[in-house]
Amino acid sequence: MDVSFEVRHKDLLGRVGRLRVGEKTVETPAFVPVINPVSQVIPAREMKELFGCGIVITNAYVLYRRLRQEALEKGVHRLIDFDGVVMTDSGGYQVLQYGDVEASPVDIALFEEGIGSDIAVPLDKPTGLVRRGRAEKTVEETLANVRATMRVLGPNPRCAWVAPVQGGVYRDLIELCIDEYRTMGFSLYCLGSPTPLMTSYNYKPLAGMITTARLRLGVGPVLHLFGAGHPMLFSLVVALGCDLFDSASYALFALEDRYLVADGTFRLEQLSALPCSCRVCSSTTARELREMPEQERFRVLALHNLSVCFEELSLVRQAVWEGRLFELLEKRARSHPALYEAFRHVCDDERLAEALTRQTPISKRRGLFVYDRLSMRRPEVRRALASLESFKLDADGCDVAVLLNYRATAVRNHSRLLEKVAELVESEDFELLTYGTPYGLVPFSLVNVFPHSQTTFPPSLVRDLEPQLVSEIIRRLKQARFKKIVILDWGRDVYPGFVRGLAAALRQELEAEVVVLRRR
Ligand SMILES: [Zn+2]
The missing domain is CATH 3.20.20.105 (Queuine tRNA-ribosyltransferase-like)
Incomplete structure (x- = not known):
């Protein structure tokens, strides 16, 4: 055969x-x-x-x-x-x-x-x-x-x-x-x-x-x-x-x-209604079902x-x-x-x-819903984290890293966004990184790459992961040896106090100057 x-x-x-x-x-x-x-x-x-x-x-x-x-x-x-x-x-x-x-x-x-x-x-x-x-x-x-x-x-x-x-x-x-x-x-x-x-x-x-x-x-x-x-x-x-x-x-x-x-x-005797609309359940009631002859x-x-x-x-x-x-x-x-x-x-x-991870396709028809720490074990997330790890943050040799709330990147005109950042930082020579997602620091050039902008998550997940996320951000920034870190506190905070906590941790752990700028 x-x-x-x-x-x-x-x-x-x-x-x-x-x-x-x-x-x-x-x-x-x-x-x-x-x-x-x-x-x-x-x-x-x-x-x-x-x-x-x-x-x-x-x-x-x-x-x-x-x-x-x-x-x-x-x-x-x-x-x-x-x-x-x-x-x-x-x-x-x-x-x-x-x-x-x-x-x-x-x-x-x-x-x-x-x-x-x-x-x-x-x-x-x-x-x-x-x-x-x-x-x-x-x-x-x-x-x-x-x-x-x-x-x-x-x-x-x-x-x-x-x-x-x-x-x-x-x-x-x-x-x-x-x-x-x-x-x-x-x-x-x-x-x-x-x-x-x-x-x-x-x-x-x-x-x-x-x-x-x-x-x-x-x-x-x-x-x-x-x-x-x-x-x-x-x-x-x-x-x-x-x-x-x-x-x-x-x-x-x-x-x-x-x-x-x-x-x-369910045991049949526990059912008050039939929670289904198959041909059986749409034509009978729980009580009628119970009273039917055995066969x-x-x-x-x-x-x-x-x-x-x-x-x-x-x-x-x-x-x-x-x-x-x-x-x-x-x-x-x-x-x-x-x-x-x-x-x-x-x-x-x-x-x-x-x-x-090997068998899961690299991109998907639909975005991801990520709920909790277990969701973070799914192959798409693991793969994204591994690829971020291999991304060199200071590849262009900039001295300044600008950290932007990921919510601020949800705009149509990215070049206008970059201009605004440059005005505020008073320089064109900076590495733009986003924060506030469960992925940690994501280079701006990757925000539209699957699965970053296609991931939907509750802000409480970032709160649950905060100690881990902050220590990862510190580790990555230490590797990159920036001289100055500018945190742009734009838009609604990931959750109240996130930026304050991040800035305090960076100041404590990094030799670089850490500045928080609000939108003018
Ligand atoms: Zn049914």
Whole structure:
């Protein structure tokens, strides 16, 4: 089966792209709903009609045990009545849940080929949350299964085969797994068994696992995450480099009378109104929903939950396209303290920061919203700070530096502004620098360069960062050896007292003469 992947837009490690599998195409990132082949609460065909769903995943092991002959005769697409991309999981998760499978890896693989699966996973041994020794064993077994499977399938298998990466929370095992698969020539990978982490809200190690896998893989291969769970995680898993992720949460939550929203979950009995306008919620009330017969309620809730998942997926795609995925992460991080913890961990991970910065475009369709210290960790800000650091402030050999409130630069006529500054300073020989943004000292020649004038921030952020900003300004000015520093106190101060504080600090720390001039 021919597989190709085209990246069209990227932001952080997330990408909007097109995955071609044989004759079929899937837009990524893709949420891949889990279909129970025995009883579909929402038929796959309906998912396609209602939400444009192009890919689903179903369990080959369940088919093998319960509908083997029918599946082989009809093929999996006819069996589940879906003409999009069908991915089959081999039953690895059932191994985790119910013990050993009554079929060999090769039996299942030949079955997956036999039923015409588009994307297939060899039988793996999910690691789950176990001790080191046990984790090593699952990796060994998974690798042995995959080797045996690929040997039997030969060089031209009918399905696109995915390499199942195991190793649980042990980074080196994940890396070992990936290194082994690389020698086998896989272009699709899936990261296994984070479900125990999901159900215990343990998102930090989950983020670590995805990061490890993506950094080891590089940006080329397509990465699928097994069991992405709640839609509030979608932006995070995409930002860390997952192109596909499956989830059965729409049905599992519905089964427990739980109503999903993008940033949380309500129990049905807690709802007084339905905070959604999907086709379900716009035609019923919370009370009517509660009073529905069980089977109908399950279906209707699953339909709403599914709608929330697809809506969140669209939002994530839009955020990648616009270059605002970080801002979506910041919002979703507030959905749950555990997710916030994972987000902070991601922001502080220096090995990840470099990769995120490398993959994030240099300019964006939209400006940046920067809120707090965490926002300051976003790649555009890091990159801007690094480029300011390499900018020599006294390259022209001027003796005088003029510090101008950044607000005063928001005028159309910059040459008129420069004339006014020259009049006031009574010289044409000065280096003009701006202050008052979270970026510290920004040379006037850069104020219109992305992201400086495209950054929107609350003044309270500058106040929060003041000690750090002032000491950075002092450090930079000391390096530059100006003889005189003129602070132009024009327009509204960044916040009351900022200029006074800055001038006092400069006078104390610099040998240069420091003068504050107000507008005449
Ligand atoms: Zn709804």
